Amino acid sequence: MLKIEGINVFYGRIHALRDVSMQVTPGQVVSLVGANGAGKSTLMMALAGALKAKSGAITYDGRPLATEAHKVVGQGISLVPERRRLYANLTVRENLLMGAHLRKDAKEIEADMERMKELFPIIRERIKQYAGTLSGGEQQMVAIARGLMSRPKILLMDEPSLGLAPLIIQQVFEIIGELKSQGMTILLAEQNAFQALEISDYAYVLETGRITLSGAGQELLEDPRVQEAYLGVKAKAIEAIEATEATEATETTEATETTEAIETTEATEATGQ
Numbered sequence: 508m509l510k511i512e513g514i515n516v517f518y519g520r521i522h523a524l525r526d527v528s529m530q531v532t533p534g535q536v537v538s539l540v541g542a543n544g545a546g547k548s549t550l551m552m553a554l555a556g557a558l559k560a561k562s563g564a565i566t567y568d569g570r571p572l573a574t575e576a577h578k579v580v581g582q583g584i585s586l587v588p589e590r591r592r593l594y595a596n597l598t599v600r601e602n603l604l605m606g607a608h609l610r611k612d613a614k615e616i617e618a619d620m621e622r623m624k625e626l627f628p629i630i631r632e633r634i635k636q637y638a639g640t641l642s643g644g645e646q647q648m649v650a651i652a653r654g655l656m657s658r659p660k661i662l663l664m665d666e667p668s669l670g671l672a673p674l675i676i677q678q679v680f681e682i683i684g685e686l687k688s689q690g691m692t693i694l695l696a697e698q699n700a701f702q703a704l705e706i707s708d709y710a711y712v713l714e715t716g717r718i719t720l721s722g723a724g725q726e727l728l729e730d731p732r733v734q735e736a737y738l739g740v741k742a743k744a745i746e747a748i749e750a751t752e753a754t755e756a757t758e759t760t761e762a763t764e765t766t767e768a769i770e771t772t773e774a775t776e777a778t779g780q
Protein backbone atom coordinates (compact mmCIF):
# COMPACT_ATOMS: atom_id res chain seq x y z
CA MET A 508 0.00 0.00 0.00
CA LEU A 509 1.26 3.44 -0.98
CA LYS A 510 0.20 6.03 1.56
CA ILE A 511 0.49 9.78 1.31
CA GLU A 512 -0.26 11.64 4.50
CA GLY A 513 -0.69 15.40 4.65
CA ILE A 514 2.02 16.39 2.22
CA ASN A 515 2.80 19.99 1.35
CA VAL A 516 4.91 20.89 -1.66
CA PHE A 517 6.10 24.37 -2.60
CA TYR A 518 7.72 25.96 -5.65
CA GLY A 519 9.33 28.93 -3.94
CA ARG A 520 6.32 30.78 -2.53
CA ILE A 521 3.78 28.84 -4.57
CA HIS A 522 2.02 26.32 -2.35
CA ALA A 523 1.31 23.62 -4.95
CA LEU A 524 0.08 20.75 -2.74
CA ARG A 525 -1.84 21.45 0.44
CA ASP A 526 -2.18 18.72 3.05
CA VAL A 527 -2.73 16.07 0.44
CA SER A 528 -3.56 12.62 1.78
CA MET A 529 -4.39 9.62 -0.35
CA GLN A 530 -3.63 5.98 -0.78
CA VAL A 531 -3.10 3.51 -3.56
CA THR A 532 -4.28 -0.03 -2.83
CA PRO A 533 -2.44 -2.92 -4.55
CA GLY A 534 -4.14 -4.20 -7.69
CA GLN A 535 -6.25 -1.10 -8.13
CA VAL A 536 -6.33 1.68 -10.68
CA VAL A 537 -6.53 4.90 -8.71
CA SER A 538 -6.95 8.15 -10.52
CA LEU A 539 -6.21 11.72 -9.73
CA VAL A 540 -8.38 14.05 -11.75
CA GLY A 541 -8.21 17.81 -11.87
CA ALA A 542 -7.89 20.78 -14.17
CA ASN A 543 -4.75 22.46 -15.49
CA GLY A 544 -2.46 23.49 -12.68
CA ALA A 545 -4.34 21.53 -9.99
CA GLY A 546 -1.11 19.87 -8.86
CA LYS A 547 -1.35 16.41 -10.44
CA SER A 548 2.17 16.40 -11.87
CA THR A 549 3.52 17.91 -8.67
CA LEU A 550 2.12 14.96 -6.75
CA MET A 551 3.49 12.48 -9.28
CA MET A 552 6.93 14.09 -9.11
CA ALA A 553 6.89 14.14 -5.32
CA LEU A 554 6.17 10.40 -5.38
CA ALA A 555 8.84 9.73 -8.00
CA GLY A 556 11.51 11.51 -5.97
CA ALA A 557 11.85 14.42 -8.37
CA LEU A 558 10.44 16.93 -5.87
CA LYS A 559 10.67 17.04 -2.11
CA ALA A 560 7.66 17.54 0.15
CA LYS A 561 8.18 20.20 2.82
CA SER A 562 6.03 18.30 5.29
CA GLY A 563 3.94 15.18 5.55
CA ALA A 564 4.83 11.56 4.92
CA ILE A 565 4.90 9.12 2.03
CA THR A 566 5.18 5.46 2.94
CA TYR A 567 5.19 2.32 0.89
CA ASP A 568 4.24 -0.88 2.70
CA GLY A 569 4.83 0.89 5.98
CA ARG A 570 8.34 2.14 5.16
CA PRO A 571 9.20 5.71 4.16
CA LEU A 572 9.41 6.06 0.40
CA ALA A 573 12.86 7.03 -0.86
CA THR A 574 13.32 10.66 -1.87
CA GLU A 575 15.84 10.01 -4.66
CA ALA A 576 14.45 9.09 -8.05
CA HIS A 577 16.55 5.97 -8.72
CA LYS A 578 15.85 4.63 -5.23
CA VAL A 579 12.12 5.05 -5.76
CA VAL A 580 12.44 2.98 -8.93
CA GLY A 581 14.40 0.43 -6.90
CA GLN A 582 11.51 0.27 -4.43
CA GLY A 583 9.17 -0.68 -7.27
CA ILE A 584 7.57 2.61 -8.30
CA SER A 585 8.01 3.85 -11.84
CA LEU A 586 6.81 7.09 -13.43
CA VAL A 587 5.58 7.50 -17.00
CA PRO A 588 6.05 11.26 -17.12
CA GLU A 589 3.78 13.86 -18.64
CA ARG A 590 4.68 14.54 -22.29
CA ARG A 591 6.48 11.14 -22.48
CA ARG A 592 10.05 12.55 -22.10
CA LEU A 593 11.69 10.01 -24.39
CA TYR A 594 15.26 10.38 -25.56
CA ALA A 595 14.57 11.55 -29.11
CA ASN A 596 18.05 10.63 -30.37
CA LEU A 597 17.98 7.12 -28.99
CA THR A 598 16.18 4.23 -30.64
CA VAL A 599 13.01 2.73 -29.23
CA ARG A 600 15.06 -0.24 -27.97
CA GLU A 601 17.58 2.05 -26.25
CA ASN A 602 14.76 4.01 -24.63
CA LEU A 603 13.27 0.80 -23.30
CA LEU A 604 16.66 -0.30 -21.95
CA MET A 605 16.87 3.00 -20.06
CA GLY A 606 13.82 1.85 -18.15
CA ALA A 607 15.72 -1.28 -17.10
CA HIS A 608 18.99 0.43 -16.18
CA LEU A 609 18.89 -0.65 -12.54
CA ARG A 610 18.45 -4.30 -13.48
CA LYS A 611 21.26 -6.77 -14.01
CA ASP A 612 19.29 -9.79 -15.25
CA ALA A 613 20.13 -9.51 -18.98
CA LYS A 614 18.08 -12.55 -19.99
CA GLU A 615 15.03 -11.39 -18.10
CA ILE A 616 15.42 -7.93 -19.60
CA GLU A 617 15.30 -9.44 -23.10
CA ALA A 618 12.27 -11.50 -22.09
CA ASP A 619 10.55 -8.32 -20.91
CA MET A 620 11.52 -6.61 -24.17
CA GLU A 621 9.63 -9.40 -25.95
CA ARG A 622 6.65 -8.91 -23.65
CA MET A 623 6.61 -5.22 -24.54
CA LYS A 624 6.52 -6.11 -28.24
CA GLU A 625 3.54 -8.38 -27.53
CA LEU A 626 1.73 -5.74 -25.52
CA PHE A 627 2.54 -2.93 -27.99
CA PRO A 628 2.82 -4.29 -31.56
CA ILE A 629 4.01 -0.84 -32.71
CA ILE A 630 7.16 -1.32 -30.61
CA ARG A 631 8.07 -4.42 -32.57
CA GLU A 632 7.72 -2.46 -35.80
CA ARG A 633 9.67 0.56 -34.62
CA ILE A 634 12.27 -1.02 -32.36
CA LYS A 635 15.29 0.35 -34.28
CA GLN A 636 13.78 3.72 -35.08
CA TYR A 637 14.79 6.92 -33.26
CA ALA A 638 12.13 7.75 -30.70
CA GLY A 639 11.99 11.35 -31.93
CA THR A 640 10.62 10.17 -35.28
CA LEU A 641 7.56 8.48 -33.77
CA SER A 642 4.07 9.94 -33.61
CA GLY A 643 2.71 11.20 -30.29
CA GLY A 644 0.63 8.07 -29.76
CA GLU A 645 3.55 5.78 -30.58
CA GLN A 646 5.77 7.73 -28.22
CA GLN A 647 3.20 7.31 -25.46
CA MET A 648 3.25 3.53 -25.96
CA VAL A 649 7.05 3.55 -25.75
CA ALA A 650 6.94 5.71 -22.62
CA ILE A 651 4.54 3.28 -20.94
CA ALA A 652 6.71 0.33 -21.99
CA ARG A 653 9.84 2.07 -20.68
CA GLY A 654 8.05 2.53 -17.35
CA LEU A 655 7.22 -1.17 -17.28
CA MET A 656 10.80 -2.23 -18.06
CA SER A 657 11.83 -1.61 -14.45
CA ARG A 658 9.23 -4.24 -13.43
CA PRO A 659 7.40 -1.84 -11.15
CA LYS A 660 4.85 -2.83 -8.55
CA ILE A 661 3.18 0.53 -9.04
CA LEU A 662 3.06 2.45 -12.30
CA LEU A 663 2.51 6.19 -12.04
CA MET A 664 1.06 7.56 -15.28
CA ASP A 665 0.94 11.32 -15.72
CA GLU A 666 -1.64 12.32 -18.36
CA PRO A 667 -1.03 9.51 -20.82
CA SER A 668 -3.84 10.79 -23.06
CA LEU A 669 -2.42 14.30 -23.39
CA GLY A 670 -2.45 15.66 -26.93
CA LEU A 671 -3.58 12.42 -28.55
CA ALA A 672 -6.41 11.79 -31.03
CA PRO A 673 -9.57 10.13 -29.64
CA LEU A 674 -8.81 6.78 -31.25
CA ILE A 675 -5.31 6.70 -29.76
CA ILE A 676 -6.67 7.77 -26.36
CA GLN A 677 -8.94 4.74 -26.60
CA GLN A 678 -5.89 2.53 -27.19
CA VAL A 679 -4.08 4.05 -24.22
CA PHE A 680 -7.05 3.29 -21.96
CA GLU A 681 -7.25 -0.24 -23.36
CA ILE A 682 -3.61 -0.74 -22.39
CA ILE A 683 -4.37 0.56 -18.89
CA GLY A 684 -7.24 -1.96 -18.70
CA GLU A 685 -4.94 -4.74 -19.90
CA LEU A 686 -2.27 -3.86 -17.30
CA LYS A 687 -4.93 -3.78 -14.61
CA SER A 688 -6.15 -7.23 -15.61
CA GLN A 689 -2.56 -8.46 -15.30
CA GLY A 690 -2.62 -7.22 -11.69
CA MET A 691 -0.63 -4.01 -12.06
CA THR A 692 -1.29 -1.22 -9.57
CA ILE A 693 -1.69 2.12 -11.31
CA LEU A 694 -1.93 5.72 -10.18
CA LEU A 695 -3.26 7.70 -13.12
CA ALA A 696 -3.30 11.50 -13.33
CA GLU A 697 -5.75 12.71 -15.97
CA GLN A 698 -7.64 15.76 -17.16
CA ASN A 699 -9.67 13.32 -19.21
CA ALA A 700 -11.91 12.70 -16.20
CA PHE A 701 -14.61 10.60 -17.83
CA GLN A 702 -12.34 7.87 -19.13
CA ALA A 703 -10.12 7.93 -16.06
CA LEU A 704 -13.07 7.53 -13.67
CA GLU A 705 -14.63 4.81 -15.79
CA ILE A 706 -11.56 2.63 -15.43
CA SER A 707 -10.76 3.49 -11.80
CA ASP A 708 -11.47 1.56 -8.65
CA TYR A 709 -10.96 4.71 -6.64
CA ALA A 710 -10.34 8.35 -7.48
CA TYR A 711 -9.39 11.68 -6.00
CA VAL A 712 -10.32 15.11 -7.29
CA LEU A 713 -7.56 17.68 -6.90
CA GLU A 714 -8.38 21.40 -7.05
CA THR A 715 -5.68 24.06 -6.64
CA GLY A 716 -3.50 21.76 -4.59
CA ARG A 717 -6.20 20.24 -2.38
CA ILE A 718 -8.15 17.01 -2.51
CA THR A 719 -11.76 18.15 -2.61
CA LEU A 720 -13.55 14.87 -3.29
CA SER A 721 -12.76 11.18 -3.32
CA GLY A 722 -14.64 7.96 -3.82
CA ALA A 723 -15.09 4.94 -6.03
CA GLY A 724 -14.64 5.76 -9.73
CA GLN A 725 -18.29 4.96 -10.48
CA GLU A 726 -19.49 7.01 -7.52
CA LEU A 727 -17.60 10.10 -8.72
CA LEU A 728 -18.87 9.61 -12.27
CA GLU A 729 -22.39 9.97 -10.88
CA ASP A 730 -21.58 12.86 -8.55
CA PRO A 731 -23.27 16.07 -9.81
CA ARG A 732 -20.29 18.19 -8.68
CA VAL A 733 -17.92 16.08 -10.76
CA GLN A 734 -20.33 15.99 -13.66
CA GLU A 735 -20.65 19.74 -13.72
CA ALA A 736 -16.99 20.57 -13.24
CA TYR A 737 -15.23 17.81 -15.14
CA LEU A 738 -17.54 15.87 -17.37
CA GLY A 739 -19.23 18.67 -19.31
CA VAL A 740 -22.61 17.20 -18.39
CA LYS A 741 -24.19 20.62 -17.89
CA ALA A 742 -23.21 21.72 -21.37
CA LYS A 743 -24.52 18.46 -22.80
CA ALA A 744 -27.83 18.86 -20.93
CA ILE A 745 -28.29 22.32 -22.46
CA GLU A 746 -27.52 20.94 -25.90
CA ALA A 747 -30.09 18.18 -25.35
CA ILE A 748 -32.76 20.72 -24.34
CA GLU A 749 -31.99 22.84 -27.40
CA ALA A 750 -32.16 19.78 -29.65
CA THR A 751 -35.55 18.83 -28.16
CA GLU A 752 -36.85 22.36 -28.69
CA ALA A 753 -35.68 22.32 -32.28
CA THR A 754 -37.41 18.97 -32.91
CA GLU A 755 -40.63 20.17 -31.30
CA ALA A 756 -40.60 23.32 -33.37
CA THR A 757 -40.38 21.43 -36.66
CA GLU A 758 -42.84 18.74 -35.64
CA THR A 759 -45.92 20.72 -36.67
CA THR A 760 -45.87 23.07 -39.62
CA GLU A 761 -48.16 25.37 -37.74
CA ALA A 762 -45.70 25.72 -34.88
CA THR A 763 -42.88 26.36 -37.33
CA GLU A 764 -44.87 28.99 -39.11
CA THR A 765 -45.79 30.62 -35.80
CA THR A 766 -42.15 30.61 -34.70
CA GLU A 767 -41.07 32.07 -38.02
CA ALA A 768 -43.75 34.71 -37.79
CA ILE A 769 -42.56 35.68 -34.32
CA GLU A 770 -38.94 35.67 -35.44
CA THR A 771 -39.78 37.85 -38.46
CA THR A 772 -41.64 40.31 -36.23
CA GLU A 773 -38.75 40.39 -33.78
CA ALA A 774 -36.21 40.83 -36.56
CA THR A 775 -38.24 43.66 -38.04
CA GLU A 776 -38.55 45.34 -34.65
CA ALA A 777 -34.87 44.88 -33.97
CA THR A 778 -33.80 46.53 -37.17
CA GLY A 779 -36.45 49.20 -36.77
CA GLN A 780 -38.08 48.52 -40.13
Ligand SMILES: Nc1ncnc2c1ncn2[C@@H]1O[C@H](COP(=O)(O)OP(=O)(O)OP(=O)(O)O)[C@@H](O)[C@H]1O
Binds near residue numbers: 523546547549550589
Ligand atom coordinates in the same frame (compact mmCIF):
# COMPACT_ATOMS: atom_id res chain seq x y z
N1 LIG B 1 8.61 24.47 -11.77
C1 LIG B 1 7.61 25.20 -11.29
N2 LIG B 1 7.82 26.42 -10.74
C2 LIG B 1 6.84 27.16 -10.22
N3 LIG B 1 5.55 26.77 -10.20
C3 LIG B 1 5.26 25.58 -10.73
C4 LIG B 1 6.26 24.74 -11.30
N4 LIG B 1 5.66 23.63 -11.76
C5 LIG B 1 4.36 23.77 -11.48
N5 LIG B 1 4.11 24.94 -10.86
C6 LIG B 1 2.80 25.42 -10.40
O1 LIG B 1 2.26 24.49 -9.49
C7 LIG B 1 0.87 24.29 -9.70
C8 LIG B 1 0.59 22.84 -10.00
O2 LIG B 1 1.15 22.49 -11.27
P1 LIG B 1 1.13 21.01 -11.84
O3 LIG B 1 2.01 20.99 -13.02
O4 LIG B 1 1.40 20.06 -10.75
O5 LIG B 1 -0.40 20.89 -12.27
P2 LIG B 1 -1.12 19.76 -13.12
O6 LIG B 1 -2.35 19.40 -12.37
O7 LIG B 1 -0.17 18.68 -13.46
O8 LIG B 1 -1.56 20.54 -14.45
P3 LIG B 1 -1.64 20.04 -15.98
O9 LIG B 1 -2.93 19.30 -16.11
O10 LIG B 1 -1.64 21.32 -16.76
O11 LIG B 1 -0.44 19.19 -16.25
C9 LIG B 1 0.50 25.25 -10.82
O12 LIG B 1 0.00 26.42 -10.24
C10 LIG B 1 1.80 25.50 -11.52
O13 LIG B 1 1.80 26.76 -12.12
Ligand SMILES: [Mg+2]
Binds near residue numbers: 547549665666
Ligand atom coordinates in the same frame (compact mmCIF):
# COMPACT_ATOMS: atom_id res chain seq x y z
MG1 LIG C 1 0.52 17.89 -15.18
